[in-house]
Amino acid sequence: MNLQNISLIYFDYFEMDFLHEIADKVQKVFLSKIQIREGHIDLSDFYDATRRQYNANKLLQYIQKNYTSEGAKTIGIFNVDFFIPIFTYIFGQAYINGQAGIASLSRLGNESYGIEPDENILLERFSKEIIHELGHTFGLIHCHVPDCVMRSSTYAEDIDQKGYNLCPKCRETLFKP
Ligand SMILES: [Zn+2]
Ligand SMILES: [Zn+2]
Numbered sequence: 602m603n604l605q606n607i608s609l610i611y612f613d614y615f616e617m618d619f620l621h622e623i624a625d626k627v628q629k630v631f632l633s634k635i636q637i638r639e640g641h642i643d644l645s646d647f648y649d650a651t652r653r654q655y656n657a658n659k660l661l662q663y664i665q666k667n668y669t670s671e672g673a674k675t676i677g678i679f680n681v682d683f684f685i686p687i688f689t690y691i692f693g694q695a696y697i698n699g700q701a702g703i704a705s706l707s708r709l710g711n712e713s714y715g716i717e718p719d720e721n722i723l724l725e726r727f728s729k730e731i732i733h734e735l736g737h738t739f740g741l742i743h744c745h746v747p748d749c750v751m752r753s754s755t756y757a758e759d760i761d762q763k764g765y766n767l768c769p770k771c772r773e774t775l776f777k778p
Pocket of ligand 2: 744745746751752767768
């Protein structure tokens, strides 16, 4: 596969250093050119007052429609609590073999679980989540190899147990001509 450029578009306040560290990790996996940009959105359009969460399906559609460009994969980066109708919450989602994905920092921090905040753990979790969603946009599906980044994660601890990288089989799928 001809790996495309990757755009990380942030829709909440994030430290620039934090975003650059994520971009470095993403770059090491996909070997693509990474661009970081700021996006603008009225999040109130995506808020579900009953659930007090944000509709991830609608957000993903919005990113697809307004922020994707030919020959690039785009991940929208947020810090709000996402839901989709069948799940209590999700960390992110993406179109398989598509152009867009979304990921949220919400629920990835230790403080969501009553533990001391840790910036490094947060960075690791968020980077893995973003790499995972990008993997979907490149056509990868969930993988059962324990430390493969394409393994699905329900809890933040699940993310801690996997690595940043693709297992050999996923890597082969990604880079096959
Ligand atoms: Zn997934
Ligand atoms: Zn794998």
